[in-house]
Amino acid sequence: MKMIRAIVRPERTSIILDELLDAGYSAVTKVDVIGRGKQRGIKVGNVRYDELQKEMLMLVVEDDSKDEVVKIISKNAKTGEGTFGDGKIFVNVVEDVYTISSGANEL
Template identity: 85%
Template sequence: MKMIRAIVRPERVSVILEELLDAGYPAVTKTDVVGRGKQRGIKVGNVRYDELQKEMLLLVVEDEEKDEVVKLISKNAKTGEGVYGDGKIFVTPVEDVYTISSGVQEL
């Protein structure tokens, strides 16, 4: 299994979540995050904003579903503005999964 962490612009989240649901991936965790990427924040006039609002989506999928989910998120997170700041997707292996209520290991 793979854990996919996608850090995206807040205004793109509803579209991404709808597309994930339509594609059969209803289980997603969403959290507000702040940070900066290669662009080191943004500068508006004389003011520099070091920490930009983003959303992080987390989901766990089967290995063979990873590419489909990454493509789906990438397609729907991209603003088309041709600038930095659309986000990043990180994929990591998942060793174990446990359901807290039952204590059952799912892998």
């Protein structure tokens, strides 16, 4: 299994979640986060914003679903060609999954 974490613009979140749901991926965790990328925030006029509002979406999928989920997120998070600040997607291997109520290992 894979854990996919996507850090995206807040205004793109509902579009991404709708597309994931339509594709059958309903289990998603959403967290408000603050951060900056390698361009160190943005400058508007004389004001520099070092910390930007983002949202992190987290979901765990079967290995063979990873590419589809990454494609859905990428397509719907992108605001334009080469636009800075659209986000990042991280994919990690999941070693174990436990259900808290039952204690069952789901892998």
